[in-house]
Amino acid sequence: MLSILDNSLRVVNFAFLVIVLGLVGSLIATQSGGNPRVNFCIFTATFGIVFDSFYAVLANLFSAFAWPIILVTWDFLNFVFTFSAATALAVGIRTHSCTNQLYLDSNSITQGSTDRCRKSQAVVAFLYFSFFIFLTKLVLSLINVFSAGAFGSGSTRRATVGVPTISQV
Template sequence: MSLRGVQLGLRVWEFVWTLLIMSLVGNMINEAFAGNPSSVNYTMFLSAFSMLSLIYLVPASFNLDWALHPIIMLGVDVLNTIFFFCAAIALAAKLGAHSCGNSSYTSSNEITNGSHNPSKRCKEAQAVTAFLWFGWAGYMASTVVSVLLSRSSTVNMRGRSGSARRPARPSMSQV
């Protein structure tokens, strides 16, 4: 399987996790009556950024000519990798590893507090945290593939541009 095929598979993987994250966080935000902590809002920003970048990355993965330059694709992958990593750590740290059935925990936790159903919001936040790590793994692998694709396309570009710019020079016997 080629690197482009692997890259397309990773784009589908990233889209699925981004869609799940966006829908769960959107539901968390919709059901809150007392506002949302910054980590939840950041996670929503992350999912919107990831969706917008996938609008660029999916066609660019089909055809590298649409990528404008392979380094742009690599930069977007690196940004998504960093954003997913930060969101996964922030949400996991704020949520803590507790049981969602513990009402004293859910009423005092910053993430679950402020919802009509804190136990449900806790389970959604735990699912989002897991999905963030899956998305991070996808973007991390995609970053590696983007590095490999950018290196191979740069070599191809050098080979083509070097021979296309200079006309063939005559050899010494022809002079």
């Protein structure tokens, strides 16, 4: 079973990633020609939803899926992918004004459309929000690995002092 903080971060991140998925899907539906940066953004959103949100459901239902080392691995991959996708798209759109027609016409992602420009800026923002959530979850997962072990169950044994109980005799 995952912690309440971990589950709440996953719910917020799921909302962000669904928004990204919708916006990027709209960008892909209206594009002429393929753009690898936009395609990587949709891969990142899908990967994040599958291996963060859906995997969390399995980890909450079955403790065999909640190994700390597996959770750290998924959190690290999501952390890297969201940072890479957000940065690649931000570099691609170069964050100019969406009302500058000269910029819009010369950009391969905006393709002359103010609507596509605003959608790509929103995708960058939501991917960075998701990136910071994955960063927080990665730190929490690493703390869990160091405290419970790579394959730990999350329960720690404390040293007992004083009078022994009957089970210790």
